[in-house]
Each structure stands twice: as C-alpha cells, then as structure tokens.
Amino acid sequence: MNKAYAVGLDIGGTHITAAIIDIVDMKVIDFSLHKESFDSNLPVEEVMAIWEKAIKTSIENSKAKNIVGLAACMPGPFDYENGICWIKDQSKYEHFYGLNVRYLFQGTLNLTSDFPILFENDAVCFGKGEVFKDSDNLSKKVMAITLGTGLGACFIDKGISISSGDLVPTDGEIYNIPFKDGIAEDYVSARGLLAKYFALSGKKLNNCLELFNLAKAEDQLAIKAFQEMGEDLAEIVMPWLEKFSANSFIIGGKIANASEFFLPVFNQKIKESGSNITVSVSTDNEIAALLGATSLLYTA
Incomplete structure (x- = not known):
C-alpha cells in the first residue's frame, strides 16, 4: 500500500505539538515532532502564526510528501464536528470564542x-492513541482518563469512542459528575x-509541580x-468501570507523572471493590494524543 501521512496536532492552553503520522502503520515519522510554547490569550493572528510555524517545521523535518489531512486534539468546550471553539472564561483562548x-x-x-x-476532544485522542499504541487494546473495552488542569475521560469499545447510551455518563464525560460538595473535577x-494540600497544611502552592517536589x-x-x-x-470511576464492563483502565495527563503517590491507594480501592481490571499509566501522553487525533484519518 502507498504511504499516506497526516499532520497530527496536540493543542493545549500553553503549547502546540505537531508531528507527521504515517496513517497506514499509525507511527510518528522520525524527527517530525515539534513543540512550541505560547500564550493562548494572544491575538488570534499571533496564535495562528505560532501554529503555522509548528506545522511547517514538522512537515519540513519529516520530508513527507503525501500529506492527506490534518487532525487536532483540542480542549473543550469545542464543536468538534464543525470546528468551532466555545472556550470561555477558562484563562485560555479568550479571543477564539465562537470562531471556526x-x-x-x-x-x-x-x-x-x-x-x-478534523478535530477531537483531547481526552478521547489520548484514549484512542493508547489503543492504537497497543494493538491488543483494539479488541477490548477501555476507559481512559487525563489528569491535569481538568479531569478528562473517554470510553472506547474496539477502537471506537462511545459517548452516549446507558453504559457511559452523559457525553462520555466524568468531570461534571456530582461528587461530595461539588463535581468530580473539584x-x-x-x-x-x-x-487538598491547603486543607491539610494551611499552605498555598502555585502549582502541582511544587506539590510533587514536596x-x-x-x-x-x-x-x-x-x-x-x-x-x-477510585470512588468516581468505579461505577463506570463496572457499568461499561471495561477490560482496561489507562491514566494519562501531567499528574499521571506523580502516580507513585496516588496509584497504590487507587489500586487498593479497586481491588477491594472486587474488580480485576488492568490498570496502567501512560508512558507518553503526547504521542498517544497525536496518534489518537490522526486515527480519525486511519486508512488501514
């Protein structure tokens, strides 16, 4: 089969990562990974110039010729089908609201x-990418989450994202599930x-890296x-792991890098519930997101 390539983009509030993906074999092309950090609250024209630089650098470094599409994983709220940004009051992309x-x-x-x-939710991209990274997952039911600024989730059955029906929460999201005195993401x-650290210590930290270092x-x-x-x-996801009959649970996002401190107690709670689900932590969130985005253009 002739090779076909796509531009994969992982777009966050402070960065864009671009890579050229072989969408036949679902692999990142050597030397094509390129990352730019930026302030997403810059004027639209300036943000787009940074995105353009990342994409063109990636294409140039890859030496790929037959580029047949572009796929981006984007944070929400976002109209993924029509490409319209609805991010508002989140301290990012403040000039993009309502734009196509x-x-x-x-x-x-x-x-x-x-x-x-094409566009897809960043958590769904991560989950799909993890499935494509391990072909064994293509025959399984997988729940994946991203732990970071927010709490993202996706439910994947044999490589297909499931976001409706009785087996998953509304829109396949768990961040807004009522929990304790608020919602799960709180x-x-x-x-x-x-x-949590402030409640325990009375000390305010600037970010989770400080907490991780402590x-x-x-x-x-x-x-x-x-x-x-x-x-x-564990309390938030256990009901949905059971309802979805998930075979595998995958944790990603920046906070997953601190899994040594929360995974043992998470696993203990899961075991106490009687579940024998396979729990894993992603070793490369970024590659997973890029593969997941371009899986929308998968040709095999």
Whole structure:
C-alpha cells in the first residue's frame, strides 16, 4: 500500500505539538515532532502564526510528501464536528470564542475547502492513541482518563469512542459528575490537589509541580494529598468501570507523572471493590494524543 501521512496536532492552553503520522502503520515519522510554547490569550493572528510555524517545521523535518489531512486534539468546550471553539472564561483562548478554527487553518495554511481538517476532544485522542499504541487494546473495552488542569475521560469499545447510551455518563464525560460538595473535577484535578494540600497544611502552592517536589522530598502532607486524590478517583470511576464492563483502565495527563503517590491507594480501592481490571499509566501522553487525533484519518 502507498504511504499516506497526516499532520497530527496536540493543542493545549500553553503549547502546540505537531508531528507527521504515517496513517497506514499509525507511527510518528522520525524527527517530525515539534513543540512550541505560547500564550493562548494572544491575538488570534499571533496564535495562528505560532501554529503555522509548528506545522511547517514538522512537515519540513519529516520530508513527507503525501500529506492527506490534518487532525487536532483540542480542549473543550469545542464543536468538534464543525470546528468551532466555545472556550470561555477558562484563562485560555479568550479571543477564539465562537470562531471556526477549521476556517482559520484553511486561511493560514492556504488549504482548499475539501482538505480534511478534523478535530477531537483531547481526552478521547489520548484514549484512542493508547489503543492504537497497543494493538491488543483494539479488541477490548477501555476507559481512559487525563489528569491535569481538568479531569478528562473517554470510553472506547474496539477502537471506537462511545459517548452516549446507558453504559457511559452523559457525553462520555466524568468531570461534571456530582461528587461530595461539588463535581468530580473539584477533587480530582490540579486545583483539587492543591486544595487538598491547603486543607491539610494551611499552605498555598502555585502549582502541582511544587506539590510533587514536596512529595518527592517525603513531605507527608503532600503525599497524603495525592493519596486522598487516589481514593477520590477510585470512588468516581468505579461505577463506570463496572457499568461499561471495561477490560482496561489507562491514566494519562501531567499528574499521571506523580502516580507513585496516588496509584497504590487507587489500586487498593479497586481491588477491594472486587474488580480485576488492568490498570496502567501512560508512558507518553503526547504521542498517544497525536496518534489518537490522526486515527480519525486511519486508512488501514
């Protein structure tokens, strides 16, 4: 089969990562991975110029010729089918609200209207990418989550994202499930972790990296904050793992890098529930997201 390639993009609030993906073998092309950090609250034209630079650098480094599409994993709220950004009051992309990002790509990159430009939720991209990274998962039911600024989730059955029906929560999302005195994301996220540490210690930290470094230094209150999050995470996901009949549960996102501090208690809670589900932590969130995005253009 002739090779076909796509531009894969992982777009966050402070970065864009571009890579060229072989969409026949679902592999990242050597030397094509390129990352740019930026302030997403810059004017639209400046943000698009940074995105253009990342894409063109990636294409140039890959030496790929037959590029047949572009696929981006984007944070929500976002109209993924029509390419319209609805992010508002989240301290990111404040100038993009209501804009058609597909049209912005077409204009910036001089693409024709029939050139495929596809979008997907960042958590779904991560989950799909993890499935494509391990072909054994293509026959399984997988629940994947991303732990970071927020709490993302996806439910995948034999490689297909499931976001409706009785077996998954509304829209396949768990961040807004009622939990304790708020919603799940209030407790399992960066702000949830920092709030736990403040409640335990009376100290305010600037970010989770500070908390992680304290835990590494054996600060018992920092470790306890992570453990409490692990307990909360287990309580939130267990009903849906059971309802979806998931074979595998995969944890990703930046906070997954601190799994040594929350995974043991999470696993203990899962085991106590009687579940024998396979639990794993992603070793490369970014590659998974890029593969997941371009799986929308998978040709095999």
